Amino acid sequence: LQHLLRYGPVLTVLAGDTGVGKRTLVDQLLRQIDRDLFDVADVNAGVMLSFQQLLTSLEEPWRSLHPITYDNYMELVPALASAADEESKTLLCVVREAQKMDAETIADLNALLGNAAGLPIKFLLVVGAPEIERAPLVHGLVQALPDSHVLYLDPFTPEQTADYLEFRL
Numbered sequence: 001l002q003h004l005l006r007y008g009p010v011l012t013v014l015a016g017d018t019g020v021g022k023r024t025l026v027d028q029l030l031r032q033i034d035r036d037l038f039d040v041a042d043v044n045a046g047v048m049l050s051f052q053q054l055l056t057s058l059e060e061p062w063r064s065l066h067p068i069t070y071d072n073y074m075e076l077v078p079a080l081a082s083a084a085d086e087e088s089k090t091l092l093c094v095v096r097e098a099q100k101m102d103a104e105t106i107a108d109l110n111a112l113l114g115n116a117a118g119l120p121i122k123f124l125l126v127v128g129a130p131e132i133e134r135a136p137l138v139h140g141l142v143q144a145l146p147d148s149h150v151l152y153l154d155p156f157t158p159e160q161t162a163d164y165l166e167f168r169l
Helices: 002-007 022-032 051-059 075-088 103-115 136-144 156-169
Strands: 011-015 036-045 090-096 120-125 149-152
Touching: 002 051, 002 090, 002 120, 011 022, 011 136, 022 090, 022 120, 036 051, 051 090, 051 103, 075 090, 075 103, 103 120, 103 136
Parallel strands: 011 120, 011 149, 036 090, 090 120
Antiparallel strands: none
16 A cells, blocks of 8 residues: 555545444554655545645645645645655645545545646545445546546455454464
8 A cells, every 4th residue: 555655646545334444554554654755644534624624734744834725736735746756755645534525625636636647646535435436526536537546445254354363362
């Protein structure tokens, strides 16, 4: 996952049903990620995340000297990415509960990601749904960005659960 976020497409989606281990996987990724290679913003979409709130949450972790606003993000975010690229860094934003983002935020994120092509900017959207189609707005974003990558985290089968428990015991 770390390799995909460093060298893969601008958008990666991690989808899986409740309790399958998405949060644990992302928490472990963020504990182990090389901070010399990544500047990481970790955002929880919740129910009321606006695009401006998302932009504001990027300011500190992406080391912006100026507020990132709806009026300047199309110029400022590429400038931040260029500065990160000079340090061989990738700007990463993890958005948890991404299925809760509204249509306007998704549309604005689509514009940002379209403007970020070729820049060291990556977004990991964590979606609480077993299939991406159950999160229609995120699914539309994936379709609008054909270069994106979707990973499904499936629950253990009964055999895998038994093997895991045997290993742990």
